[in-house]
C-alpha cells in the first residue's frame with residue numbers, strides 16, 4: 585500500500601461560473617476563468633489500506649462522516665474501479681484557512697484528493713484526466729490542478745475541461761482575502777446554484793453575460809491588462825450575486841458590502857483595486873503589487889474584517905511525498 589501527500593491551492597474565479605449544465609459529469613453552465621492562489625493551501629494524504637472496514641476522512645484533525653465522507657468515497661470509488669483496488673482509504677486533510685466558508689476549500693480539497701488518490705493507486709493519469717476527476721466532485725476543483733490563470737469550459741457541448749491560459753506572472757496581480765468570519769457558510773454552492781437555476785428570473789441573462797465577461801477576462805489576462813481584468817472580474821461577481829439574490833440566495837453580509845464600498849472609494853482615489861466575491865461573505869480585493877500596501881491598510885479598518893490574507897498567483901497541485909509500499 586502506498587501513501588501519497590499532495591498540496592493544492594484554492595483558486596478564485598475572476599470570471600465566475602454559477603449553475604450547472606444538464607446531464608452527467610458536473611459540467612458548469614458557463615465557462616469560468618480563475619487564478620490559483622499560493623498563500624492558502626490544503627495538504628492531503630491518501631493511503632489505501634486493506635485493514636480498513638470503510639473509508640475514513642480526517643479533516644482539520646477531526647473525524648468526519650456523512651455527506652463530506654460520501655463525496656470523498658464517490659471520488660475514491662472511481663479510482664478504485666480504474667485501478668482494480670478493493671481496499672478502503674484513509675484520507676487526512678488539513679486547510680490552513682477557513683473551511684467551507686466561501687474560500688474555495690472544496691476547490692483545493694478535491695484537487696488535492698484527486699491527485700493523491702490517483703497516485704496512491706499507481707494510476708499513470710495525465711493532468712487533464714485528474715482535473716476531470718476532480719471536476720466531478722467540485723467543478724471549481726478542476727482548475728486547482730493547474731497553476732496561474734486557468735479556464736474551465738462550460739455550457740452546451742463543452743466537455744468540462746480545465747486548461748491553463750497563462751502562467752502566474754502573466755499579470756501583476758495580488759489578491760487580498762478579507763476574512764469576514766471563520767464559520768462555515770449556510771448555503772452550499774451546490775444548493776445555491778440549484779435554487780438560482782430553478783427560480784431566478786435573471787438566470788437566462790446570466791447565461792448570456794457570464795461567457796462574454798469570461799472572454800474579455802481571458803483577453804485581459806493575455807494582454808497583461810490588470811485594469812481590464814479587474815473591471816470585468818468585479819462585473820462577473822456582481823452579476824452572479826445579483827442573479828442568485830433574485831432567487832433569495834444571499835452570501836454577502838454587511839461586512840462584504842462595507843468592504844466593497846471601500847474598494848470603490850479606493851478606485852476613486854486612483855488606487856488600483858477591484859472586488860470579487862464567491863459563495864460566502866469574504867470579499868477578495870484584486871490589487872497590483874504597488875497598490876497592495878495601501879489597500880491592505882484600508883481594508884483592515886473596515887468593520888467586521890477579521891483578518892486579511894495576502895495571496896498571489898501560484899502553482900497547481902503537486903505531490904509532496906510518496907511513501908513506500910509495505
Ligand code: PMV
Nearest residue numbers: 597600601722723724773863
Ligand atoms: O464548484 P464549486 O461548488 O466550488 O462552486 C464554485 C462557485 C464559485 O466559487 C462562486 C464560482 C467559481 O467559478 O468558482
